[in-house]
Amino acid sequence: MAKAFASQGDMTEKKITFTEVGDGLYAFTAEGDPNSGVIIGDDSVMIVEAQATPRLANKVIECVRGVTDKPITHVALTHYHAVRVLGASAFDAQQVIMSETARAMVVERGQEDWDSEFARFPRLFQGHEDIPGLTWPTTTFRSRMSVYLGNRRVDLMHLGRAHTAGDIVIHVPDENVMFTGDIVEYHSACYCGDGHFADWPGTLDAIRAFDVDAIAPGRGDALVGRDMVNRALENTADFVSSTYRPAARVALGGGSLKEAWDAVRAECDPKFADYAIYEHCLPFNVARAYDEARGIDTPRIWTAERDAEMWEKLQG
Template sequence: MAKAFASQGDTSEKEISFTEIGEGLFAFTAEGDPNSGVIIGDDSVMIVEAQATPRLANKVIDCVRSVTDKPITHVVMTHYHAVRVLGASAFDAQQVIMSDKARAMVVERGQEDWDSEFQRFPRLFEGHESIPGLTWPTTTFNDQMTVYLGNRKVEIKQIGRAHTAGDSVIWVPDAQCMFTGDIVEDHSACYCGDGHFEDWGGTLDAVKAYDPQSIAPGRGGALIGREAVDSAIASTRDFVESTYLPAKQVAARGGSLKDAWDAVREACDPKFKDYAIYEHCLPFNVSRAYDEARGIDTPRIWTAERDVAMWEALQD
């Protein structure tokens, strides 16, 4: 490989924030690392996103214990990616919830994704020895389901493809608060390597239609108030479109992946080069955008070997 992935050189510990975004609702964030959410009900707690390892999950648990001693009974994963799900065992929850589509993606590509992400982002997998294996849900749903934490209603829904084909959002209607997973990011690059560019904008429209007063995004800071929410939705839309359109134009004229890389950099670098994980995401984003523009609807499975081959091709 000509040089390492940007994420392989990212070894610094990130500062954790634990921000209240509604009554009994919290966003666990860490300077562009994967976020988690906390929903406190009358007698129990739901976690949104389980982190990459039990070691990281325990940092979430420590924050939860700083505000409540209620048991953690539910863990919801918005999608299948290893950095979101492999820490689930630390919570010892009664229910581990994914959409049917997300579970199918664990079956189809979960191990390959784990191997690939482990190579790309070793810092996030410190303590990986404690991961018992792939995370499997105890409960799945198609389209939507409702969970009651006592009287608190929590709606888990699929509102469209974006970051993956199996994305879910978690809506807490009493607080007009949404946990969006990686459908929405704030001052962090979107990882689009398994995404659906043509659908993403419509899914953002669906998020906005709920008129959320706060959002815990997939990465970046907690979004409190309509202005912050609208700004993050708009910047996410701009990031996705600015990545896809140049790649689509290159593909239309029969250009190469390297041509697409150059075109996307020209469009995105001036606006997004300072975003968290921008350099890490860029080669995977360009590859997926180029594929989708050439009619490949289902994202090709990333493997450790494919990662290296793609990166070497872009360096050449």
């Protein structure tokens, strides 16, 4: 009997944790579900990542209201994936910010991504009927911009391709804390289905160069202290390279996608099998690694139909 597709069978509610990672800075985490971040300025609040639906976004708002009554004026979205952006309407923010590349990816593949993610992980789309449509930014930038929440400066930067082509990080220099989106994970599998394996390690190095005191990662616990930050950076780099190397060897040798899947499992299962969403991510990761090794630089668009076809080929 074939396994249930992706995370269709994962309906267990996750415990929410709201962790202070710096003065007025918080990480909203939920045992491997998508994280959000909170940046409280002198007179207003920025949210990092909007969750998948307005209903889930309201859980973030409840936590925010437990620590401040300042208005939420900005939402920063690190990339275009549906589980990160479709809850944005709940915040009623003045500005919704993405990189220019991320906005272009909404144009190119936003609806397809929504449709495929909804089928992969239904629990994350609780209250999906309240989503008003695709999330569009009001503000975009190419490589760097700063937002001032009163006197608090927040730097938004594209440091390189990694989880997607349009990833950004958000750095708060007065506390030396960074919100990385899915470029960095902690004891959670990296989703690489739209990723750039060759570029990802360099982007991690660019983050490492900031020598930050804390990171709110895309998934997993908040990373407080440089030792924990560095362990997470090293572990994420290991996950990415351990996925790509065996898949590339098979692809470059003329082997099949199924052979690449077996090779990646042999390398990654002993190290990462207990990570959150590992089984969910693995087939998408192998498919993208196999493509990249064969010279396909732009990740192919995932559709619900392509998802199912790939899953059947690898899972049986």
